Amino acid sequence: AQRVTQPEKLLSVFKGAPVELKCNYSYSGSPELFWYVQYSRQRLQLLLRHISRESIKGFTADLNKGETSFHLKKPFAQEEDSAMYYCAISGGYQKVTFGTGTKLQVIP
């Protein structure tokens, strides 16, 4: 079975501080991993996927197969980054499972 764990329900950081949102997964094959973001009163939307290896809104995420992790990082937090962040995995059969989410609060 595929599973995603996001250990922090809430992460509070000051503006300009580095951010790391943790995501660990369990899946026996080669999963597809994603980060989604939900800003207040907006739709859930894709932020990053592991295959693209790009930086979106200053965020990056590296897949570490040895540690089965896909942590989301940003060197300098901005107030507009405050949102709910969800890590998601898609394994066999195209089922997509989400983690419990982490609320990022950037303090001015």
Place this chain on the structure above:
Amino acid sequence: EADIYQTPRYLVIGTGKKITLECSQTMGHDKMYWYQQDPGMELHLIHYSYGVNSTEKGDLSSESTVSRIRTEHFPLTLESARPSHTSQYLCASRGTGLYQPQHFGDGTRLSIL
């Protein structure tokens, strides 16, 4: 414009009523999904579909049912609503191929009195 649409956005209804939540997408996606989410909380997969006439139950047991008669349409039905069904329901679709992201609708916020 290619998008995914959910109606209604909000529904307040009494116990015992039959409810259908609509979800339509104009992106030609084969895969569609229903999630249950209390605001700001975890998303629970309740149903998904690979294509027409294919539906599967998700990770969270649900008393709802779904159908997929047309590619673009994936309605969710509750035969007899109860207060425990009060939640937000999100619909998503996904294209074919590896690493395709899901596209989400605005959601339906359901309150059962």
